[in-house]
Amino acid sequence: MKIHLTSVFVDDQENALRFYTEVLGFVRKHDVPMGTDRWLTVVSPEAPDGTELLLEPSGHPAVRPYKEALAHDGIPAASFAVDDVPAEFDRLRALGVRFTQEPVEMGAITTAVLDDTCGNLIQIVHSK
Template sequence: MRIKLNSIVVDDQDKALKFYTEVLGFRKKHDLPVGVYRWITVVSAEGPDDLELVLEPNANPAAQTYQKALFDQGIPLTAFEVDDLAAEVRRLKGLGVAFTQEPTPVGAVSIAVFSDTCGNLIQLYQPT
């Protein structure tokens, strides 16, 4: 059993695709129509091409409630590993990304948290 696909709910697929590719630097892998929505996946430019993140529309009321509850409580929906947290935070701030938590050492990692502009908080972490 392998993890090949993971989803993140977003409030706007177009805005999410732009943010995840143009700001975070992921590459679009799939963008296919599925009814009124799209099947959009992105992959890391630095990682394996077979690990995909789905930019899933939050059209389901349960997804909207879950997404809002996590955001309101300051809980990141997912986390991405980086090699140099301080440099990545500087780069993203230079692109206008709003951080809700500055780089902070927590046990065996340092973390920072930002808003993805699509209804989610995302954690970046660097192993120490």
């Protein structure tokens, strides 16, 4: 068994697509119209056939309180692996990305947490 698809709820799919592709560096995999929303997924350019991230619309009534509670408590909605957290932090910060946690070493891992502009906190992490 392996993870095929996971999702983050986004307030605006077009804004999310821009952020996740132009800023974070993912690539669009699927973009299928579904009424007023889209089945919109992105993947890592390093693994185009790997796990897809669905940029899922936040329309369900349970989503808003869920996202607000996570953000209020500083809990990331997703975690992405990078080769070097401090370097990625510098790259993203230069692009105007807002971080809620600067790089922190925690034993064998280093993490940082960013705001994805779509209502989510996203953790970046690397292991030594």
